[in-house]
Amino acid sequence: MSSWCIFNLMRLTLYTDYALRTLLYLGVHADRRVSIREVAEAYGISENHLVKVIHHLGRGGFVDTLRGRGGGLMLARPADQINVGDVVRHTEEDMALVGCMAPDGAGVECVLARACHLRGVLGEALGAFMAVLDGRTLADLLKPYERKVLQQAAPHMAAPNTLKTAENTG
Template identity: 45%
Template sequence: MRLTSFTDYGLRVLMRMAGEPDRHFTTGELADEFKVSRNHLAKVISALSNNGLLKTRRGGGGGATLAQDPAKIRLGDVVELLESDQALVECFQPGGHACTLMPQCRLKALLTHAEQEFLADLNRSTLADCVYPAINI
């Protein structure tokens, strides 16, 4: 399985913020630190905020902070949230019927199970397990 850069940066943002939970991070400083596009990172931060993982505020002293305790943020849930519009294979997409093997294909059920197991395995860990920089929480 391959995660999108959107999910990769989402996890990095959360890990970084968990490392300094009392600090407000701006999109610009995180984009500089991660060496990525500010516009792309703004979309990531917006998605995390819209889903209750970050709190944001504008103006002087503004920025984003974690909205939840890192020990309560399960990694599989974050990946599932950020990858929600990315189908593992074409037939998983709504209306994805281009595969000529359907409906006799048995691979779809196996891939569905594998995807569920992947997320369940990630959910055995929380953001607190991968804080950056590493600190004792």
């Protein structure tokens, strides 16, 4: 198996990518509630798909959602209390890198199982990967410089009131 295949196996799902992007957006805009539509437009994500992701993040205690007028989304706790590893574990259904690693016994029975050491090596690699994520919080990803870059990543990531003011004066 080439190294490309191994690295391809360690790729996070799009679902987790959207979850992390949403948390970053909420972290950048921690001073206010934001709408699902705003996040979806900022990242070019389907609003319908994002609703599912945000609901899941809410159930996990990462996002506080409030319906109705004055409602919206915000981080459920400070960014320095949101562990990246916890988010990944919450959003990834299956972290097994190969079929024989499936935790629920539903893994593929491999004819090499009794003599193969790949499972252990991949388990160790996954452990190292998760250890790095466990050592980071959302706040670590929102350092002042990075926060500025995130805000400038797309012009429509500015606060909606700022955009309306600019449109009305132009």
